[in-house]
Amino acid sequence: MGQNRSGDQWLERGMTDWLQNFFQKINVPHQYLPVESDRGNVVAVLEGDPNLPTILLDAHTDTVPVEGMTIDPFQPKQKAGRLYGRGTCDVKGTMASHLSVIRQLAEQGDRQHSTIIATFTCDEELGQKGAIEIARQFSDPTASKTIIPKGRIDMAIVGEPTGLNPVVAHKGTVRWKIQTNGVATHSSRPTEGVNAIYRMGHALLAIQQYGQQLQKETGHPLCGPPTLSVGTISGGTSVNIVPDQCLIEIDRRINPGEDAAEIIEKVQTAANQGSNHDIQSLPPDMISLPLVDDNNHLVADALIEAAEGICDSQMKGVPFSTHAPRFAELGIPTVVFGPGSISQAHTRDEWIEIAQLDQAVAILHRLLTRPVGSSA
Secondary structure (H helix, E strand, O other): OOOOOOOHOOHHHHHHHHHHHHHHHOOOOEEEEEEEOOOOEEEEEEEOOOOEEEEEEEOOOOOOOOOOOOOOOOEEEOOOOOEEOOHHHHHHHHHHHHHHHHHHHHOOOOOOOEEEEEEOOOOOOOOOHHHHHHHHHHHHOOOOOOOOOOOOEEEEEEEOOOOOOOEEOOOOEOOOOOOEEEEEOEEOOOOOOEEEEEHHHHHHHHHHHHHHHHOOOEEEOEEEEOOOEEEEEEEEOOOOOOOEEEEEEEEEOOOOOOHHHHHHHHHHHHHHHHOOOOOOOOOEEEEEEEOOOOOOHHHHHHHHHHHHOOOOOOOOOEHHHHHHHOHHOOOOOEOOOOOHHHHOOOOOOOOOHHHHHHHHHHHHHHHHHHOOOOOO
């Protein structure tokens, strides 16, 4: 689960145990790689034709919490061509398509397919620790011994609900808090103190105006203009005390080519100018990198070619974030791709179209069993 709680029911261990049993049953070499206490990744390797590309298939094992759902989150239900349940769309549907094609090729047994490195990564919904660790295993020659083969990875396909469209670029995210300070005093004598909430009010107006200005920028050709949102505010300890502190939390989506540190500095400058007081930006709570599209078009073209006759597939950019940049940073051409719509991810009645699951398997099977760029 994508939540900061303790105990097996809040972590991915049940999923990783299931995955290890699955690969054991189909005789595919696999390994559990710990990331932190009770959290880890599963890696499976299916060796193929050395003359075909080596392809990384990744799907994350965590989901978001289930509070407020209007369906039973853990009892999958089929209705009107849809499969309902938490994670069906984000991202167990994609995971199922990866597992299905791996099983088909393993049972085929002739190695007439690409070598597949399948990674099943923890913590995508929060800190991306699983993907960060996998990337370290790929790039660090001193990393502990794993079944991950050394050498070139020709392409990476990171599973997320994209409607079977290869995503070559997406926004990143930086989240941080801004704090204003004041001087506490009794509310019957407010002029003897300094109200931190009032100070924040002026800063908020300036931040709002700055965010509106961002919307007028051209932005990225595939991802659009950058966006900024203030999501939480807190301050004060009691109604009869002038507050000496106020905090807001900011979500700023990062376009390819932007830098998180520069973004924070620009927002703070705008806030300072609005309030006429020094405002403190706290260290970022989270930085999710954008996916830069310079190196990813070959993979997208291969997926679009593999989708011919199966579905209409188009290269796209999206505003949401994934951990795909952790692999792209290593120089691996990387796209985000999978069945389902992002509009159904994290919803109260999460579902995925079963037909898209079948289409995803067919596309991946075709991609994995012929040379990239071949229409045979």
